Amino acid sequence: MIKKNIHQPEEKCALQEILGVIGGKWSMSIIYALFTGKKRFSELERLIPNISTRMLVKELKNMEANGIVIREVFATVPPTVEYTLTTKGEKLEPIINELHKWGVEYVI
Template sequence: MKKIINNFEEQCAFQELLKVIGGKWSMSIIYVLFSGKKRFSELERTVPHINTRMLVKELKNLAEYKIITREVFATVPPTVEYSLTIKGKKLEPIINDFYNWGVDNLYDYPVK
């Protein structure tokens, strides 16, 4: 049976969730990080069609909400690695469900 969100607190929690993972690229970035730590350039290559500016913006947002961590190494040039926090890792079954739903349901339609 479907649960309908009719409680104000539940609606607010849903809106907050969308602020965290509702960005166009957020789930793709998180999905890539399920396989482990990645450097900025690896993320840029792995997330299709994202530009540098948007990647920086999404990474800052995810770090602000403590979904990812940003580790800076004192090298020349500086090396930065991104990884999921425990909170971020808890999103894995949810994002995998979204992915599987997409595979099962979205390929019935013509690609735009």
């Protein structure tokens, strides 16, 4: 009888959930940009080439809803909006840095 490597459904589900939070095309680039501290929306647009305004808004809303970033609005004219990583988001730094190293070694 051949034994198959069967993954537990809970593990598979957790991986799918993680990718739902940080698996978007631009998510890791946004998180990476926020590792150095607070950024205004316009700064993020400049730091992440080729991302559309609409997509940046969508990704930031998703990450805010998932507790990865905090959106802070200041009562100025025009309104100033800053984004920063939560503690949960900051914990992604070593993981994303390792993925970056892996990409440099094996992909680029």
